[in-house]
Amino acid sequence: MENTGKPASVLTARAAGLVGCTRCGRVHDQGVAFCLRCGSALQSRDTLALQKVWAWWWAGLIAYIPANIYPMLRMTQFGRPHESSIMGGVIDLAQHGDLWVAFVVFFASIIIPIGKFIAIAYLAWSVKKGIRTRDVGRLHMYEIVEFIGRWSMIDVFVVAILTALLQMDFIVTVSPGIAAFSFTVSVVCTMISAQSFDPRTIWDTEKETPRV
Amino acid sequence: MNPIHAHKDKLSPNGLIACPTCDALHKETDVPIGMAAKCVRCGHTLLRPRKSAMTQILMLAATAFVLMCAGIFFPFLELQAGGRITRSSVFDAVLAFSDGVMLPVAILLGALIIVVPLVRFMALIYVFAPMSLGHYPARYAPQAFRLAERLSPWSMAEIFIVGVGVALIKVTGLATVLIGPAFWAFCGLVVVTVLKDTFMCKLTVWKTLENRRLS
Numbered sequence: 001m002e003n004t005g006k007p008a009s010v011l012t013a014r015a016a017g018l019v020g021c022t023r024c025g026r027v028h029d030q031g032v033a034f035c036l037r038c039g040s041a042l043q044s045r046d047t048l049a050l051q052k053v054w055a056w057w058w059a060g061l062i063a064y065i066p067a068n069i070y071p072m073l074r075m076t077q078f079g080r081p082h083e084s085s086i087m088g089g090v091i092d093l094a095q096h097g098d099l100w101v102a103f104v105v106f107f108a109s110i111i112i113p114i115g116k117f118i119a120i121a122y123l124a125w126s127v128k129k130g131i132r133t134r135d136v137g138r139l140h141m142y143e144i145v146e147f148i149g150r151w152s153m154i155d156v157f158v159v160a161i162l163t164a165l166l167q168m169d170f171i172v173t174v175s176p177g178i179a180a181f182s183f184t185v186s187v188v189c190t191m192i193s194a195q196s197f198d199p200r201t202i203w204d205t206e207k208e209t210p211r212v
Numbered sequence: 213m214n215p216i217h218a219h220k221d222k223l224s225p226n227g228l229i230a231c232p233t234c235d236a237l238h239k240e241t242d243v244p245i246g247m248a249a250k251c252v253r254c255g256h257t258l259l260r261p262r263k264s265a266m267t268q269i270l271m272l273a274a275t276a277f278v279l280m281c282a283g284i285f286f287p288f289l290e291l292q293a294g295g296r297i298t299r300s301s302v303f304d305a306v307l308a309f310s311d312g313v314m315l316p317v318a319i320l321l322g323a324l325i326i327v328v329p330l331v332r333f334m335a336l337i338y339v340f341a342p343m344s345l346g347h348y349p350a351r352y353a354p355q356a357f358r359l360a361e362r363l364s365p366w367s368m369a370e371i372f373i374v375g376v377g378v379a380l381i382k383v384t385g386l387a388t389v390l391i392g393p394a395f396w397a398f399c400g401l402v403v404v405t406v407l408k409d410t411f412m413c414k415l416t417v418w419k420t421l422e423n424r425r426l427s
Contacts, residue, residue, distance in 0.1 A: 010253045011216045011237050013230040016223050020230020020237070023361065024418035025258065027225040027237065037422045039354050093382070101381045104374075139233060139254050146365070153324070153368055157375030158382070160321060163308035164300040165291050165383060172386050176309055176317075184317050191365065200235040203253070 012203070014044045022200075049198040053124050056193030061117060063186035071177035073159050078171060085179060086110065086155060109155040109183070112148055116190050119145045120197065127201045138202050145194050152187045156180050214239045215252040229415070231256055260413045266344040266420075272408040273336040279401045280329055280369070288376065288394035293387035301394060302326065302372075324368040329401075332367050335360040336408075339421075349421050357417065370402040 013020035019028045019042045021035040028035065028042060035042055046052075071083035084092060086109050093102035119141050126138065159176045166174045216228070216237040229238045231251040238258065243249045248260040262268075287299035302325060309318035335356040342350040350356075376395060383389055 012235040013228075013237055014235055016216070016237060018223060018225050018228070018230070018237070020232070020235050022232045023358065023414075025229045025232050025415050026418070026422075027228040027230050029225055037354075038358060038418050040358065096385065098381050101378055105378060136254055150365060150368055151371055151374075153371050154375050154378065156317070156321070157305070157325075157368075157372050158378045160305040160308045161289070161300075161376055161379040162382060164304035165289055165298060165379070166386075167298055171293070176314060178313070180309070181314060181317050184320060188320070195365065199233045203234055203236075 012200075014200075014204075019044045045201060045204070046196075046198040049196055049201065050124055050128060052196035053120065053193050056189045056196060057117070057120055057124070060186045060189035060193060063182045063189060064113060064117075065182075067179045067183035067186055070179040070182070072155065072179040072183070073162065074175045074177050076173045083177060085177075086183070089155075105155060105158070108151050112152050113186065113190065116145055116149055116152075116194070120190070120193055123197060123202075127204075130204070132203070135202055139199055142194075142197060142199050142202070149187070149191045149194055152190075153184070156184050156187075214241065229258060231258060232415075257413075259415050261416050262411060262413070265411050265413070265416070266340050268411050269408055270337065270340040270344045272404050272411070273333050273340065276401055276404045276408065277330070277333040277337065279397045279404065280326075280333065283369075283394045283397035283401060284326055286394040286397065287392035288398065289380070290390040290392055291383065291387045292390065299392065302398075324366060325372050328363050329367045329369045332360050332363045335363075339417075343420070343424065348424055354421055357421065361414065367405075369398060370405060373398045373402055 013027055017030055019030050019032065020026070021028070021038060021040055021042060023040045024035060024038040026035055026037040030044065032042055034040065068086055070085065072086050072089060073084055075082045075084070090102050090106045090110070093105060123138060123142055123145075159174075159180050162174045163176055166172050216223070216239060223237075227240050229240050230236070231238065231254060233256045234251060234254040236251055236253040238249075238251070241249070243259045243261055245261050245263050249258045250256065251258055284302050287301050289300055291298045291300075306318055306322040306325065309315070309321060338350060339353045339357045339360070342348065342353070373395075376398070380389055380391075
């Protein structure tokens with residue numbers, strides 16, 4: 001039940017001439033369009049998955065560049081404006097001595113997005129090449145990417161909360177910079193990119209399942 | 213779960229489960245309550261039935277809904293500096309982006325923090341209330357449950373709470389910050405959401421929905 005035995009001998013729904021539903025697991029004969037249990041559209045493999053993954057990946061990457069160059073947040077203190085980019089905000093936090101918080105923001109807005117770009121690219125590339133090594137490892141990589149991607153939104157939320165709190169009548173006022181916009185776009189694009197990936201293709205090989 | 217090995221004959225789709233993440237076929241067996249059935253190939257949990265899971269999920273979804281309503285309208289942070297007090301609610305945070313080119317961001321934030329979680333909780337209540345109080349699911353229960361599942365990656369209330377934490381630390385040097393009731397409502401929401409997600413076994417819910425369907 002739990003241990004993985006001999007993974008090579010496992011029969012997939014596709015190899016058996018059937019289609020499995022990715023939402024509820026019900027198995028159907030090939031040619032059935034919608035799942036009889038949950039109503040989701042059935043597809044043995046999403047043949048356009050890699051195209052969608054790369055399209056959203058590039059969109060996310062392009063939006064990520066201005067997100068790092070332009071200011072995330074504009075702070076006016078005693079009439080003096082001070083703009084800080086994502087990295088600038090991390091450095092400000094670290095200089096104030098809040099190393100732990102600086103680390104959280106650094107992790108959420110720099111390490112997670114970059115790691116995500118690399119991980120999705122590697123997964124898409126390995127599936128395209130039909131590489132069959134460390135399958136379970138690659139699945140875990142995919143699950144981590146899917147789970148952790150949303151957390152990049154922290155920095156945008158922080159900017160929104162600061163803007164709401166520090167309004168006009170205070171000594172310090174904060175307004176969001178244009179990078180907040182491009183960063184949000186980048187996070188949304190990479191989330192859709194990760195969701196477009198079909199993890200079932202991790203196990204497919206040329207021999208067993210001819211790729212369309 | 214018992215895997216299906218290479219087969220000569222054409223298999224009948226009935227009585228089989230395909231792993232949603234890796235497509236491996238398994239024979240469908242009754243899993244005892246409290247046990248988990250995992251995919252032999254990728255280790256994905258296929259079935260994990262729990263005792264009175266329906267009622268638990270219903271109660272947690274209802275709690276989350278109430279907490280969410282409280283969290284939106286009560287102030288979540290209060291700032292005191294130089295004799296002035298500003299209160300801001302979650303609503304104000306969303307509206308922070310509402311001018312000019314940032315308007316799409318404001319709409320998106322409103323969706324991620326407020327609308328998506330609320331719709332998700334309502335859909336779950338709609339699915340589980342009739343089944344847990346009576347027996348048969350409501351008419352559009354499969355559609356509602358599918359919506360709830362599709363929305364789940366976009367429900368970001370818990371990320372918002374961590375954002376509040378970071379913002380608090382950035383502000384503490386400038387003013388005195390008091391934490392409002394909405395902050396605690398959101399913290400409760402995070403706990404309830406985590407519990408709800410661990411109690412819910414999707415494949416079991418789908419099977420139950422199918423078995424109890426009015427035909």
